[in-house]
Amino acid sequence: MENHANIIKTEHLVFSYDQADGALPKTVLRGVDLEIEKGTFVAILGHNGSGKSTLARHFNAVLLPSGGRVLIAGDDTADESLVIEIRRRVGMVFQNPDNQIVASVVEEDVAFAPENLGFPPEEIRNRVDEALKTVGMYEYRLHAPHLLSGGQKQRIAIAGVLAMHPECIVFDEPTAMLDPRGRESIVKIIRDLRDNHGVTVVLITHHMEETIDADRIIVMSDGEIIMDGSPKEVFVDIDTLRKTGLDGPETVTLLHDLKADGFNLPLDALTIDECAEAIYASLREQRSEKEE
Amino acid sequence: MLKNITLGQYFPGDTIVHRLDPRVKLVLTIVYIAALFSAQGIWGYVLMFAVLVTCFALSRIPVKTVLRGVRPILIIIIFTAVLNIFFTDGETVLFQAWRITITQEGLYAAAFMVTRLFMLITGTFLLTYTTSPIALTDGLELLLNPLKKIRLPIHELAMMMSIALRFIPTLIEETGKIMQAQKARGADFESGGLIKRARAVLPLIIPLFISAFRRADELAIAMESRCYHGGEGRTRMKVLKTQARDYMALFGGAAVLAAVIILRRLAL
Numbered sequence: 001m002e003n004h005a006n007i008i009k010t011e012h013l014v015f016s017y018d019q020a021d022g023a024l025p026k027t028v029l030r031g032v033d034l035e036i037e038k039g040t041f042v043a044i045l046g047h048n049g050s051g052k053s054t055l056a057r058h059f060n061a062v063l064l065p066s067g068g069r070v071l072i073a074g075d076d077t078a079d080e081s082l083v084i085e086i087r088r089r090v091g092m093v094f095q096n097p098d099n100q101i102v103a104s105v106v107e108e109d110v111a112f113a114p115e116n117l118g119f120p121p122e123e124i125r126n127r128v129d130e131a132l133k134t135v136g137m138y139e140y141r142l143h144a145p146h147l148l149s150g151g152q153k154q155r156i157a158i159a160g161v162l163a164m165h166p167e168c169i170v171f172d173e174p175t176a177m178l179d180p181r182g183r184e185s186i187v188k189i190i191r192d193l194r195d196n197h198g199v200t201v202v203l204i205t206h207h208m209e210e211t212i213d214a215d216r217i218i219v220m221s222d223g224e225i226i227m228d229g230s231p232k233e234v235f236v237d238i239d240t241l242r243k244t245g246l247d248g249p250e251t252v253t254l255l256h257d258l259k260a261d262g263f264n265l266p267l268d269a270l271t272i273d274e275c276a277e278a279i280y281a282s283l284r285e286q287r288s289e290k291e292e
Numbered sequence: 293m294l295k296n297i298t299l300g301q302y303f304p305g306d307t308i309v310h311r312l313d314p315r316v317k318l319v320l321t322i323v324y325i326a327a328l329f330s331a332q333g334i335w336g337y338v339l340m341f342a343v344l345v346t347c348f349a350l351s352r353i354p355v356k357t358v359l360r361g362v363r364p365i366l367i368i369i370i371f372t373a374v375l376n377i378f379f380t381d382g383e384t385v386l387f388q389a390w391r392i393t394i395t396q397e398g399l400y401a402a403a404f405m406v407t408r409l410f411m412l413i414t415g416t417f418l419l420t421y422t423t424s425p426i427a428l429t430d431g432l433e434l435l436l437n438p439l440k441k442i443r444l445p446i447h448e449l450a451m452m453m454s455i456a457l458r459f460i461p462t463l464i465e466e467t468g469k470i471m472q473a474q475k476a477r478g479a480d481f482e483s484g485g486l487i488k489r490a491r492a493v494l495p496l497i498i499p500l501f502i503s504a505f506r507r508a509d510e511l512a513i514a515m516e517s518r519c520y521h522g523g524e525g526r527t528r529m530k531v532l533k534t535q536a537r538d539y540m541a542l543f544g545g546a547a548v549l550a551a552v553i554i555l556r557r558l559a560l
Contacts, residue, residue: 062513084519092517099507100514104426104458111529113518124529146461160518 007073007168007200008036008059008090014067015054028054030223031068038167041194041201043211043231046220047245052204055220056170059202060090073167088117091161095173097153098146106148106156107132107141113164124163131162134197135189151182158189168200169193175207183207208235208249212270219244232268251275303421308537309351310422314431316538321419323545327552328412336555337407343548344415351422361417362410369409376402425457434532447523455511463504470499 013034016027028051036042046052057063058070061077070077072086091113094100103109107128114124132138135155145153154174161169171190175183187210193199203210211217217234219227221244227234234241235248238256247253251270255278259265264285269278304310309317324343331340348358362369382397423431433450440446471481474495481492 057513060517062517084521087517087519092514094510094514094517096507096510098462099510102455102458102511102515102518104454108426108529112515112520115526115528116519116521118525118527120527121529121531124527128529144461145458146465157514164519 005038006035006071007038008034008202009071010034010055010058010065010068011071012068013055013058013065013070015051015058015063016066028223029058029065032223032225034218034225036168036200036202038200039194039198040215041190041203041213042216042218043203043205043214044218044220045205045208045211045246050220050244051223052220053172056092056172056202056204059168059170060087060092062092084117088113088164089167091164091166091169093154093157093161093169093171093174095176097150097157097177100157100160101145101153104144105141106137106143106145109145109156110141110159110163113160117164127163127165128159131159134162134192135159149182150178151185154178154182154186155189158186162193166199168202170202170204172204173206174203175205175210183210208247208252212249219246221245231270235270236267238267255279302424303353303357304424305352305422307351307422309347309418311537312422312541313532313534313538314423314427315435315532316534316541317419317423318428318431318435320541320545321416323549324415325412327545327549328408328415330549330556331408331552332556333559336552337404337411339548339551339555340411341407344411344418347418348414351418353418353421357421358414358417361421362413365409365413369406372409373402373406376405426454429454429457430528430532447526451523459504459507462507463500466503467496467500470496 010032013029013032014027015029016025018025032051032055034055044052044055054063058065058077059072061070061072061083064078072090075082075086077083077086101109102112110128110131111124114127119127128141129138132141135158137152137155137159140148140152140156145156148156158169158174174190175186178186190201190203190210191213194201203214205211212231214231217227217229217231218225219234219241226244227237227240235252238248238252241248248256249270251272251274252267255265255267255269255275258279259267263279263282265278265282269275312320328340331337348355377394377398378392380395380398380401382395384396385393386396386399387394420428429450432453433446436444436446471479475481479492479495481489481496484492
């Protein structure tokens with residue numbers, strides 16, 4: 001038996017596609033080796049065109065590698081007979097909620113995936129109700145999706161994926177089109193899924209703040225992984241991060257700038273509370289030095 | 293402005309007519325049309341009219357809504373009436389002046405044609421008034437299911453229909469946004485002649501099409517990601533179940549059709 005502690009594993013994954021005008025094929029991923037452990041919360045960062053979304057689409061066999069392999073719990077995504085099971089295991093939530101809702105009634109939409117999987121009606125009903133309750137949209141089950149807010153629509157999309165009972169959910173910039181309140185509700189759900197439902201979460205995002213309580217951050221640039229570690233490890237190295245066109249969370253940026261001005265501060269205070277605490281401690285230290 | 297467009301002409305409600313199985317309603321509509329065309333003579337029409345009024349009364353659709361639905365085809369009705377009045381040959385001449393002759397037979401024919409058209413339209417409207425577009429699509433898919441055996445893509449057609457219905461409000465909203473964006477850049481949609489106005493729509497249509505194609509692409513990926521692989525092996529959460537009232541309605545429909553044919557035989 002293979003070790004399936006890793007839900008997702010890529011082995012020297014290469015992806016390139018032919019360009020329309022007959023130019024040289026464009027290589028988007030240049031040999032990505034990655035293992036994602038079950039039950040973890042992994043964030044993937046990178047600027048536009050870094051290949052992060054392309055990488056994500058390999059996780060549920062929407063794209064197939066040009067070279068190398070992608071294994072989902074040991075199953076090769078290139079094996080056509082396993083595609084449906086792989087897609088059930090690894091659900092995907094996309095950026096634009098409008099373009100992933102299929103039906104004109106909320107509960108019908110959530111039922112779409114289990115209907116495709118051929119479950120009996122009672123089982124579908126249970127899964128739909130359970131998924132809608134998990135994202136807090138049960139009261140809206142008979143509403144028309146186009147009358148809901150962006151955040152609510154995105155919650156419906158998440159419920160639609162949850163109804164498959166996936167082991168892992170890949171979120172591809174799920175908050176990019178939402179207002180701050182909608183974004184907050186989605187981030188809360190993502191956290192809840194990892195903490196209370198045992199779902200492995202892969203979050204692709206631009207917003208550094210959303211990655212602070214990830215177990216692991218992967219930074220991509222130009223089709224390669226250039227940083228990989230805990231949020232503290234990644235954000236402390238803010239210079240490398242900035243070279244890829246990204247920036248740290250506001251807290252780290254603030255600490256970094258203060259440090260450059262001569263304050264004695266740690267860089268790994270990621271949350272607002274930790275950051276405030278660190279600045280307070282530093283200021284007290286300075287004062288006691290002066291008093292001496 | 294565009295947001296208030298109602299989808300189809302569904303008139304939500306919870307009456308017995310609303311709750312009937314959509315398949316049964318589809319079949320009954322066909323039976324109704326057949327009965328209407330079989331009807332001959334005053335008593336046949338009286339019976340059909342009674343049936344129509346009863347159905348509308350049961351569905352609690354306001355008379356005003358019904359009449360508003362008839363308005364767009366008023367011209368056709370009037371045209372039919374005029375044609376029948378002037379061009380029906382008959383023996384009992386009521387009025388004659390120059391080359392215009394109006395006969396009693398012509399008046400009767402016009403009256404029958406107008407009633408028939410009016411009842412045909414209001415009767416079929418009842419189906420769309422009381423059945424949501426989704427239920428209608430589901431009903432159609434199930435009714436046409438046997439045609440899958442001769443390889444007609446029934447599931448795919450039904451899926452296309454329901455996705456089209458789902459995206460109508462989204463695209464209407466988008467049209468509004470593009471319109472505002474183009475207006476902000478000086479586009480003029482309201483003034484000018486027909487050709488000028490048609491040309492003004494072009495900068496509206498092109499972005500709308502581009503965005504619709506992008507949406508289609510993303511939706512296809514999202515559907516695949518949710519394990520969509522065609523109709524094979526697919527189940528439904530809500531299974532349509534025919535109930536006692538559905539059989540009673542079917543029986544009623546058959547009885548009306550039979551009665552109309554008997555009345556016709558008796559030449560009443």
